[in-house]
Structures are given as C-alpha cells and as structure tokens.
Amino acid sequence: DTGVSQNPRHKITKRGQNVTFRCDPISEHNRLYWYRQTLGQGPEFLTYFQNEAQLEKSRLLSDRFSAERPKGSFSTLEIQRTEQGDSAMYLCASSTALAGVDTQYFGPGTRLTVL
Amino acid sequence: AQSVTQLDSHVSVSEGTPVLLRCNYSSSYSPSLFWYVQHPNKGLQLLLKYTSAATLVKGINGFEAEFKKSETSFHLTKPSAHMSDAAEYFCVVRINTGGFKTIFGAGTRLFVKA
Numbered sequence: 001d002t003g004v005s006q007n008p009r010h011k012i013t014k015r016g017q018n019v020t021f022r023c024d025p026i027s028e029h030n031r032l033y034w035y036r037q038t039l040g041q042g043p044e045f046l047t048y049f050q051n052e053a054q055l056e057k058s059r060l061l062s063d064r065f066s067a068e069r070p071k072g073s074f075s076t077l078e079i080q081r082t083e084q085g086d087s088a089m090y091l092c093a094s095s096t097a098l099a100g101v102d103t104q105y106f107g108p109g110t111r112l113t114v115l
Numbered sequence: 116a117q118s119v120t121q122l123d124s125h126v127s128v129s130e131g132t133p134v135l136l137r138c139n140y141s142s143s144y145s146p147s148l149f150w151y152v153q154h155p156n157k158g159l160q161l162l163l164k165y166t167s168a169a170t171l172v173k174g175i176n177g178f179e180a181e182f183k184k185s186e187t188s189f190h191l192t193k194p195s196a197h198m199s200d201a202a203e204y205f206c207v208v209r210i211n212t213g214g215f216k217t218i219f220g221a222g223t224r225l226f227v228k229a
Contacts, residue, residue: 103149
C-alpha cells in the first residue's frame with residue numbers, strides 16, 4: 001500500500017506527558033500537512049512542510065507543539081506537557097503539485113486521548 | 116477573509132433518492148474546491164475536486180459537484196443514494212497565497228434510510 005501512513009493509530013497518555021506521532025507520506029509527495037480534528041468538527045490546519053522546510057504554522061500550534069520533517073520524507077509531531085484539551089484526532093496529509101492542482105491525500109489519523 | 120460554510124449539519128435521505136449537500140465559500144482569490152468523505156473510523160477520502168477547468172465535476176461513486184461562481188457555491192449531488200453513502204462529508208477550500216491555506220467546512224452528516 002503506497003498511501004499515507006500514521007503511527008501509532010491510538011495513543012492514550014496522562015496529562016503532562018509528552019507524545020510523538022509519526023507520518024509517512026506518499027513517497028513522491030514533497031508537501032506534508034498536519035491537521036487536528038475534534039469530535040463533530042472539520043479538520044483544522046496545524047502546519048505545512050515543503051520538503052524539509054516548515055512554511056506555515058497555524059496559531060493553533062502553541063509552543064507545546066513542534067513538528068519536524070528532517071529529511072523531507074517522514075514527519076513527526078510532538079506535543080509536550082499534554083493537556084486534556086489536546087485530545088483529538090491528528091491527521092497527516094501529503095501532496096504534490098506535479099500532477100496539476102495540489103491535492104491532499106490523508107492518512108488514517110492518530111487518535112490521542114489525554115487522561 | 117476566506118471561509119467555507121456547509122449549510123446543513125445533517126441530511127437524511129431514503130435509499131434510491133437524490134442527495135444534495137450544500138457548500139458556500141468566501142474567498143478573495145480563485146480557489147480550488149474539494150469534497151472529501153469520512154466514513155466512521157476511516158480516513159478522509161477525496162471524492163472530487165474543482166480546478167477551474169470544468170464547472171461540473173464528476174467524482175467517485177456517482178457524486179458530482181457544480182461550481183457556481185456567481186453564487187459562490189459548490190454543492191455536492193448524487194442522483195440515487197446508497198446505504199454505503201452514509202458518512203460525514205467535508206467541503207474544502209484551498210487557496211494559493213504563496214503558502215497553501217486549506218479550510219475545511221464543519222461537515223455534513225449524511226444519513227441514508229432503507
């Protein structure tokens with residue numbers, strides 16, 4: 001399967017702990033995005049990479065959140081000192097504009113529960 | 116400012132009847148528009164996209180959407196609903212402003228009755 005993959009699929013943690021999620025994009029895609037989706041809402045943009053460069057960050061991305069894409073391939077999203085309000089589905093998407101309009105393809109998401 | 120409004124949070128149809136999911140957008144730039152579907156416990160799947168080529172866009176599973184610039188709308192339709200269409204549908208606006216701003220609507224939950 002050559003789709004976007006995310007690990008882990010589920011994460012349960014205690015408040016105050018740090019968590020890290022991984023996203024592996026479609027191999028030829030140079031753009032990678034992170035979103036957060038809470039129950040009953042549409043996904044909200046968090047951040048965007050083109051190759052290894054982080055080009056946009058949402059105001060939702062507080063200083064407890066950090067994302068990296070060190071070699072322009074996989075990406076990690078870390079949340080430090082988790083809070084109950086961080087409980088959500090974290091979605092990763094990747095895209096390339098080489099085939100025309102930039103179209104994002106989504107992974108299955110990582111569901112975070114903060115107790 | 117850019118925004119996306121899905122006019123119905125829930126739509127209920129009977130199997131075999133038409134589906135209409137409404138989406139209006141606001142953008143100062145020429146947007147690309149998308150519809151995604153999300154089945155329970157599954158990832159977002161692209162249904163179709165508008166890219167300024169043709170105003171009537173055909174997607175997967177018999178879905179279509181028509182871009183109407185004068186009405187700033189991009190409604191999703193299907194002639195005949197199937198039980199498997201029951202899911203959450205998201206209208207998405209993507210604007211190239213140097214970066215790529217992507218805005219999701221709040222979603223419309225489609226229920227299909229037997």
